[in-house]
Structures are given as structure tokens and as C-alpha cells.
Amino acid sequence: MTASLVIFLVLALLAIFAAVSLIVQRHPIHSALSLIVVMVALAGLYLLMGAEFVAAVQIIVYGGAIMVLFVFVIMLLNAEEEERTNFSKLATYAGVPLALAVAGFIAAAIAKSGGSLPAAEPSGTLTSTKTLSNLLFSDFVYPFELTSFLILVAILGAIVLAQREN
């Protein structure tokens, strides 16, 4: 086992455990904390693939800004522990088959590849910040601008919603 494989397994297991804990935890803050662990573990996986810029941005944007907002709102609303209820009928008749179908699709895709999925190319030059930004502002400039337009629309929507009461 190489060092990078060990690190990959540790991070992957951490991400999976935290993701399960996100759903199992009954208190919203504990769920949010689990989600932060998932984000940080994913950033570690990106780093392992040599995408250091994406890893840093993952932590800054998702781990930092977005999750701080989540935690802030949960704390502000003083959300209590969730009550356990019986499964709703919808979950039993629609949710379980859907979950099984998704799991089946993933299993089929892995089986089709013959058990040897191509590994992601760990490359320092491919994902360096300069290359990434060059691509972003040349080849992918239209999707990039569209995304920023989408965010602008979201911001305007938030302002409209906030202004409605006055």
C-alpha cells in the first residue's frame, strides 16, 4: 500500500462516515458539523489528486462561508432536536425503491467497467491555478459568465424577498 492510497482510504472513509452521521444525527448543529467534515474530507481528496486550488476553494467557500451561514441560521432559530417519527408511506413505497435503483445503477456502472476504473491523473501542471484561470476565462468564458449571471439573479431574488415586508 502506498502512502497516497492510505491517505485516500482514510479520507474516503471519513467522508462516508461523516455523510452517514449527517443523516443519522438528530440535532441540526451536529448534522451541520458532520457536513463540514464531509467538505474538508473532500478537499483532502482534491488535494490528493493535485488540484490544490480546487481544494483550497472547497474549504474557503463550502467549509467556510456556506456552512458558517448554515450554522448561523440554525443557531439563530435555536432549532431543537428532531423528533423521531415512523416512516411515512411515501418513504416506504417511493423512497426505498428509488434508493435501490440508484445503488443498482452505480453498481452496474462499476461492473461494466470491469472492475478497473481509470484513475484520475494526478498532475500538478494540469490543475495549477494559472492554467485553471486561463481555461476559465478563454474556453469556458460563456458558462462562467452565465454562472455569475445566475448568482446575480439569486441575489436579486433574495433582496426582493427581504424587501417585501417593508
Added chain:
Amino acid sequence: MTDFLTQYAYLIVPIIKIAILVFIVLTVDAYLTWIERKVIAHIQARWGPHRVGPHGLLQPLADGVKFIFKEDPLPANVDKVAYFLAPFLTLMLAITSLAVIPFGPQKFTVFGYETHVGIADVNISLLVLFAITALGVYGVALAGWASNNKYSLLGGLRSSAQMISYELTLTLSVVGVLLLAGDFSLRGIVEQQSSAQGLLTWNVFPQVIGFLCFYIAAIAETNRVPFDLPEAESELVAGFHTEYASMKFAMFFIAEYTSMITVSCLATLLFFGGWLSPFPASWWPFTQYLPSLMLIPFGLWVIYDGIRYENLFGRIMLPGVGTALTAVGAALIAFPALNGAIQGPFWFLAKVFTFLFVYIWMRGTLPRFRYDQLMSFGWKFLLPVSIANVVLTSIVILWRMY
């Protein structure tokens, strides 16, 4: 033995460096509390600590002993996981952020492993630093929430709102520097500022708006006066750490002082040329004796002050310290190689301590913001100004290109 050392040097050398850095940083943290109390005391025409050791110099030690032996009660109905996690998380992130800071220009070889002054030389060190700072808010927010106390909760809420608001400015204000340097690495940013003209090519001159925005936002990020609303003692008892005692309380304080050091290091590296000397390169033969010129008179003064100190312990300790300082100063003149090696770290530390002094100075002079002032200042003034700075810098760079 040597084979083992050479083979695993890539592991052993960083671990030794980490141990040394953590030791130095914790000592500096302890003595920062002493400096802070002394400086504020003198601003307010008081003496400050002066009972434990000569001039109160052993006060940090006494504080440490007190923190360890204090009772550590667990408040009722706290969220145990978050309550214990919060101080550890805060301290861990604060110390980790120092790992990417380069303290000097040299490279040296230990056990055949080439290394440098500083722990990790990452090519995106600035982003790593911001990522760690971004996570730092959880410690304060969780501490406030987990304590099951309304004052703590208000402190935690204020802290997270403040950090979200000022982090935008903090990140945007360094974009100007990044545009000038074209590099995310702190080492690269410092090297880009070096020239034969000394301080004239430091980033602070083209980026003076960026620097002011950065420094204000950084003070807000470290929850220091005038932005210390999360722990405003006149309104919130002690804010987010009301329910913490003993070492857990000390951890929040160590973390706060460590982040002050990180921010001062960052301001030095980004805007004030890091370890570069402020004087033109042609002055080199004279300015290289500056550390000795400061150490020897200071050491002699400490001896002079010590021999007339009021008690015997001071009359022994202070002259001892003074002799050591003078000896170091003399050794720097005697060994030119050593003198050359400490030039970078000397300038770096001189600038960092200047910023730390400004922190303390502000605590002694400025009143606290009101909460609505804090928010409107951050969002309506600081953020637009830092965005304008990015636009202005980009326009000037484009104009120079064509």
C-alpha cells in the same frame, strides 16, 4: 543511525521544525499578554504587572500555573461534544495557520534534506491561510452555542455574523497584491517586492487602500478591539467564553494571540516586504549591524536598570538577561556569517512586532463599535472600497501593459 536520519529526513526535519515553532509561538503568546498588560497600563498611567518577578516578567508563568490548577467545572446541560471540541478546534486552527508562513529567505540542508525557514512551502500558501481562517469561526460559534448560556450564544452569533461580513473584505483586499505579484505563494509575493531601492518597491505604496482594508478586516477577523463584540464584557459578561474556565479558557486566549501573530505576519509578507530590509541595497554594509546596534545598548541598559532593582532576585535576574542580550549583540559582530543569516528573520520580526504593538495600542485607545455600526461599516463602506481597489489595480495594470 545517520542512514536512518537521511532516509526519513523528510519526516524528521518537519517534525523538529514544528516542535520548535510551536514552542516559540507559545512563548511569544505568553509574553504578548505581558506586553499587552504593560503597554495598556502605561497608556492608562498605571504600572501594570510588577509583583511576580522583576517588572512582572514572570507573570505569564504565574498565569500559566494558575490556569492549570484552576477548577474546571462543566456547566449544566451543555452539548458535551461541541463544548469540548470548540477550544481545541480554535487553538488547533490558529496554530496550523502559522505552518505556511515563511520567516526568512534562506534555505539550509539538514541530514541531506533541503529545507527553509518556515514549515511548509506551499505554492498556494495564501489560499491555505484563508481556508484555515475560514474554518476558525466554528470554534467561537460552537463555544457560544454549546455553553447553554444566552450571553455565550449571543457572542457566538455575533462572531459568526462578523466573520462572514469581514471575510469578504479580507479576501478581496489582497486581490490587488495578487494581481501585482501574479503568484499565490507568500514567498513569491515577498520576492516580487525586492529591489535595490529598499522600501520603495513594497506593496504598501501601490496598495495603500488594499492594506488599510486588509488590516481593518483582519482585526475584525481576530475579534480584537474595536471589533471585540463577540466578547464585549460590558454587555455579554465575557461573550462566547463565559462558561469556560481553566485551561479551556486559556486555549481561547492562546488562539487569539496566535491569530494576532498570524495576521501580523501576513500583513508584513503581503504589504511590507516580509524579511526584506527597508533600506536600499547599497546601504547593506551599514545596516547589517543594526541588530547588534539595538541589542548591545538595550542589554547594557537592562544591566544598568537591574543593578539598582529593589529586590535581590531582580538584581540577579535583570543583569543576567542584560549580559545575555549584550553577548548576543557582540557575537553578531564577531561572526559575520551568523549576522548575515539573521538579517531576514530580524527584519521580519521587527515588522511583525510593530503590527502587534499597533494591535495593543488600538486596544488601549479605541472604543468598541456598536453592532449596527459594525455591520454597516463592513458592508457599506469597507466592501465597496476593496472592490474599487481591485478594479483600480486591474485598470492600472492593463494600462501599463498597453
